[in-house]
Amino acid sequence: MDSSNAITQLEAAFAHKARPAVTEEATARPWVGCFGNGIPEVLLAAAGCRVVDVKSVPEPESNDRHEGINQFIEPFLDDYTQLFLNRLANGWLNHLTAIVFSRQDAAALVAYQYALEYQRQGYTEHPFPALLLWNAEQGSTAAVLRFNQHQADKLVSQLVSLGDRQPDDAAIATAIEHHRSRCLALEELTAAQCEQRPRLTGLDAFRWRNAGRYLEAEQFQALLRAALSGRESKPVRTGKRLGLVGSATDSEALYRVLDSVGILVADLQPFGRIWPGPVEGVTDSDSLLQAMARDPFCPRGHSSIDMINALADACAEARCDAVIAQMDQNDDTFGWDLPSLQQALTERGIPVINLGFRDFRPDESACTQMREHLTLELGA
Amino acid sequence: MSDSNTTDYQPLASARLATEYQRDWVRGLREQIKAGSDFAFVNADTPHELFHIMGLPIVTNQWWSAVLSAKQLSEYYFDHMASLGFHDRLAKYSSLPLIAELEGDRERQPWGGLPSPAILCARQSADDHQRIFSLWAKQTGAPLFLFSAPAVPDPEPNWWELARRDWETLYGTDRLDLMEAELYQLVQQLERITGRPFDAGHFARYMDAINRQEEIFDEVHEMLAQAPRCPIRISEQIPNVMIPQWHRGSDWALQHAEAFRDEVKSRIEEGVAVCPDESIRMMWVGAGLWFDTSFYAAFEESHSAVFAWSMYLPFAADGYIRYDQGDPMRALAARVVSMNEQLHQPPWVNSWLADQARRYRIDVALMLIPRHDRFSGQGSLFAKHALEAAGVTVIEIWSDMVDRREWDREAMVGRVAAVLDEVKAKKDFDVVN
Numbered sequence: 001m002d003s004s005n006a007i008t009q010l011e012a013a014f015a016h017k018a019r020p021a022v023t024e025e026a027t028a029r030p031w032v033g034c035f036g037n038g039i040p041e042v043l044l045a046a047a048g049c050r051v052v053d054v055k056s057v058p059e060p061e062s063n064d065r066h067e068g069i070n071q072f073i074e075p076f077l078d079d080y081t082q083l084f085l086n087r088l089a090n091g092w093l094n095h096l097t098a099i100v101f102s103r104q105d106a107a108a109l110v111a112y113q114y115a116l117e118y119q120r121q122g123y124t125e126h127p128f129p130a131l132l133l134w135n136a137e138q139g140s141t142a143a144v145l146r147f148n149q150h151q152a153d154k155l156v157s158q159l160v161s162l163g164d165r166q167p168d169d170a171a172i173a174t175a176i177e178h179h180r181s182r183c184l185a186l187e188e189l190t191a192a193q194c195e196q197r198p199r200l201t202g203l204d205a206f207r208w209r210n211a212g213r214y215l216e217a218e219q220f221q222a223l224l225r226a227a228l229s230g231r232e233s234k235p236v237r238t239g240k241r242l243g244l245v246g247s248a249t250d251s252e253a254l255y256r257v258l259d260s261v262g263i264l265v266a267d268l269q270p271f272g273r274i275w276p277g278p279v280e281g282v283t284d285s286d287s288l289l290q291a292m293a294r295d296p297f298c299p300r301g302h303s304s305i306d307m308i309n310a311l312a313d314a315c316a317e318a319r320c321d322a323v324i325a326q327m328d329q330n331d332d333t334f335g336w337d338l339p340s341l342q343q344a345l346t347e348r349g350i351p352v353i354n355l356g357f358r359d360f361r362p363d364e365s366a367c368t369q370m371r372e373h374l375t376l377e378l379g380a
Numbered sequence: 381m382s383d384s385n386t387t388d389y390q391p392l393a394s395a396r397l398a399t400e401y402q403r404d405w406v407r408g409l410r411e412q413i414k415a416g417s418d419f420a421f422v423n424a425d426t427p428h429e430l431f432h433i434m435g436l437p438i439v440t441n442q443w444w445s446a447v448l449s450a451k452q453l454s455e456y457y458f459d460h461m462a463s464l465g466f467h468d469r470l471a472k473y474s475s476l477p478l479i480a481e482l483e484g485d486r487e488r489q490p491w492g493g494l495p496s497p498a499i500l501c502a503r504q505s506a507d508d509h510q511r512i513f514s515l516w517a518k519q520t521g522a523p524l525f526l527f528s529a530p531a532v533p534d535p536e537p538n539w540w541e542l543a544r545r546d547w548e549t550l551y552g553t554d555r556l557d558l559m560e561a562e563l564y565q566l567v568q569q570l571e572r573i574t575g576r577p578f579d580a581g582h583f584a585r586y587m588d589a590i591n592r593q594e595e596i597f598d599e600v601h602e603m604l605a606q607a608p609r610c611p612i613r614i615s616e617q618i619p620n621v622m623i624p625q626w627h628r629g630s631d632w633a634l635q636h637a638e639a640f641r642d643e644v645k646s647r648i649e650e651g652v653a654v655c656p657d658e659s660i661r662m663m664w665v666g667a668g669l670w671f672d673t674s675f676y677a678a679f680e681e682s683h684s685a686v687f688a689w690s691m692y693l694p695f696a697a698d699g700y701i702r703y704d705q706g707d708p709m710r711a712l713a714a715r716v717v718s719m720n721e722q723l724h725q726p727p728w729v730n731s732w733l734a735d736q737a738r739r740y741r742i743d744v745a746l747m748l749i750p751r752h753d754r755f756s757g758q759g760s761l762f763a764k765h766a767l768e769a770a771g772v773t774v775i776e777i778w779s780d781m782v783d784r785r786e787w788d789r790e791a792m793v794g795r796v797a798a799v800l801d802e803v804k805a806k807k808d809f810d811v812v813n
Contacts, residue, residue, distance in 0.1 A: 304514040
C-alpha cells in the first residue's frame with residue numbers, strides 16, 4: 001500500500017471519529033462504542049461487533065449543548081464526561097447499538113452513571129444505545145481474576161442479548177491475533193516516534209495512533225505500517241526531545257504547540273498510549289484478562305508509585321530532554337502524582353515543565369502563552 | 381466545635397460525654413503507642429469492624445481531617461500543600477491529614493499528632509484515595525491495604541429498603557464475593573500484625589452488637605423525624621452518632637447510643653425544641669461544615685429555622701444495619717461494598733435524600749457542593765432536582781467541608797436569610813389561605 005494513501009486514510013478516520021458508522025456500508029454488524037482504555041475489545045470483536053471510541057470528541061460536536069441533560073451536569077465533571085453526555089442526549093451516538101464504559105476511566109464511569117439515571121428518569125428524547133459497564137478491577141489475586149472473568153461473561157452475555165454472536169474459541173483466537181497485530185503496529189509507531197533521528201511530528205503520531213480507535217484492527221495495522229514505511233522521506237526533526245504526561249487530551253492545538261518547540265518522543269497521556277491494554281503473553285481470554293488486570297499504566301492500579309516509576313522509565317527510555325506536564329481544569333488525580341513524578345524524573349536527569357491547567361480546547365491566546373512558556377523553559 | 385449564637389438552648393449531656401470520650405481515647409491511644417502498641421490509619425468507608433475485632437486501634441482519616449479543620453489548621457496545611465507542589469484543586473477532606481503528615485511537625489497537630497501507623501487502609505471508591513494513601517505509605521513506610529471498588533452497574537433507587545436484609549440482590553453476588561475475599565485477606569494481614577488469631581464466633585457476636593447499636597440510632601432517627609419540633613441541633617447529633625460509629629459495637633458505643641436515645645426521647649416528651657416557635661425545617665446535605673459548625677444555629681433566632689436533618693444519623697441505620705443471614709463476614713462485605721457510593725451516586729443519593737426530606741417534613745435544603753472534591757460533589761444536581769420535586773427549596777453552597785478559604789459566612793447568612801424570608805412568607809400565606 002502507498003504510504004501517502006495510508007496516511008490520508010488514517011487522517012480521514014481520525015477526523016471523522018465515531019461518525020464513519022453512518023457512512024460505512026457494512027451495516028449488518030452492530031456498532032459498539034467504547035469509552036476509555038482498558039475495555040477487552042477482543043471480546044467485542046469476537047462477538048462480531050464493530051468497535052469505535054466515543055471518548056475523543058469530534059470537533060463539530062464539541063459545542064452542541066443539550067439543555068435537558070445539562071441541568072444535571074456539575075461544572076466540575078470531566079470535560080469528556082460532559083461532552084459525551086451532551087452528544088448522547090443530542091442523538092449523535094444513535095447509530096451505536098451499545099456503548100461500553102470502562103470502570104478504569106474516571107470520566108467513563110461518571111458518564112455511565114449519569115446517562116443511566118437520565119434514562120431511568122425518562123428524560124430521553126430518543127432511545128439511547130444499550131449502556132454497558134466494563135466493571136473490571138486491577139490486581140492479580142484469584143478473587144480479582146474470578147471477578148473479572150465474571151465481568152467478561154456478563155459483557156458477552158449482554159452483547160449476545162443485543163444480537164451479537166456468542167464468541168467461540170476460534171473467534172477469540174482470531175480477535176487476539178488482530179489485537180496483537182495492532183499492538184505491535186502501535187509499538188512500531190511508538191518506536192518510530194522516539195527513534196534517534198525522529199521524523200514524525202507529535203500531531204502526526206497522535207492522529208495516526210488514535211485513528212485506530214475507529215478502524216478495524218486488521219485494516220488499521222496495515223495502514224499504520226504503510227504510513228510508517230514512508231517516514232524516511234520526511235526530514236529529520238531537530239530540537240529538544242519531549243515527553244508528555246498528565247490528563248487525557250485529544251487537543252490537536254496542544255500537539256501543534258509541542259511540535260513548535262521540540263520533538264514529542266514519548267506521549268504518555270491516555271490518548272498517547274497503546275490501547276486497550278497490554279498484549280504480552282496473551283493467548284486466550286483468560287490470559288487476556290490477566291494481562292489487562294496488571295496494566296502498569298492503569299490509573300486505578302494498586303500503587304500510584306508503580307505507575308509513576310513506569311512513566312519515568314518510559315521517559316528515560318525515550319531519552320527525553322524534558323517532560324511536559326498538563327492537567328485539565330478539574331484534575332483530581334494527576335496532581336497527586338506530579339510531585340513524585342517530578343522527583344522520579346529528576347533522579348533520571350529529566351526536568352519537568354508544568355503547563356498547569358489547560359482548557360479542553362485551548363484557544364489561540366492560550367496556545368501562544370503555552371508556546372512562550374515552553375520556549376522560555378526549554379531555551380528553544 | 382461550639383455554638384455561639386445561642387439563647388436558651390441547653391446542650392445535650394451526651395454530646396459533651398462523647399467528645400470527652402474521644403479526646404480521652406486519643407490521649408490513651410498516644411500513651412499506648414508510646415508504650416509500643418500499633419494502630420491503623422483508615423478511611424471512613426473501610427471495614428473498621430475487622431480492626432476492632434483484631435484489637436488494633438484505628439484512627440479514621442475523615443475524623444482526623446474534621447478535627448484538624450475544627451482546630452482552624454486547614455489554611456496553614458493547605459498553604460503547605462501548595463509548597464509541596466500539589467495544586468489547589470485537589471480534594472481536601474480526604475487529604476488534610478496526609479498534608480499534616482507530610483508537614484511533619486506533630487506538635488502543631490491536636491493532642492500531639494499521630495505517629496506512624498502499622499497499616500493503612502483505603503477503598504478505591506474515589507480515584508484519588510489510592511494516590512493519597514500511596515503517598516502516605518511512601519512517607520511512613522506503613523503497608524497499604526487497598527480494597528477494590530467495582531462500580532454498581534444497575535443501582536436500585538430504593539437501596540435503603542433492600543440493604544438491611546436483601547443485600548445479596550442489591551449489591552450483587554460478584555461484588556460481594558470480591559469484597560468478602562478481600563476482607564479475609566485483610567484478616568490475614570491483621571493476624572500477622574497483631575499476632576492474634578481471628579475468632580469467628582467473637583466476630584459474629586460483635587456484628588450483632590453493631591446492628592443493635594445502629595437499631596438504636598434508627599430509633600432516634602424515627603423519633604426525630606416524627607417529633608413535632610426538632611429537639612436537638614445537628615451539631616450535637618453529629619458527635620453523638622459519629623464518635624460511637626468510630627467505636628461501633630463496643631460496650632461504650634452501645635451504652636452511649638442508648639444514653640443519647642434516652643436524652644432525645646426525654647426532650648421530645650417534655651416538649652423541648654431548639655426553636656419553640658419553629659417555622660422552617662432545614663436539612664444540611666453533605667459532609668459537616670467542620671470549620672464553622674455554629675453556622676447550623678445561625679437562623680434559629682432570626683427565622684425560627686432549625687436544621688432538623690444531617691446525613692450522619694439516618695445513614696447510621698440505612699448505611700450500617702446488615703442482618704447477617706448466617707454469614708457475618710458477607711454481611712460486613714454488604715455494609716462496606718458501596719458505603720460511600722450510596723451517599724453520592726445517582727440514583728441512590730437523590731432517591732434517599734428525597735425520601736428523607738419527606739419523612740422529616742423539610743422545607744429548605746442547604747446543599748454543600750465541593751468544587752474540588754468530585755466524588756463528594758457528583759450527583760448533587762440530580763439530588764437537587766429530586767428535592768425540588770419533593771417540594772423542598774434548595775440552596776446550593778459551592779464550598780468545601782474543611783477548607784474555610786472559600787467560605788464567606790456573612791455573605792452566606794445573607795443569602796440563606798433571603799431565601800428563608802421567601803419561604804416563611806409563602807408558608808404564612810398558605811396558612812392564611
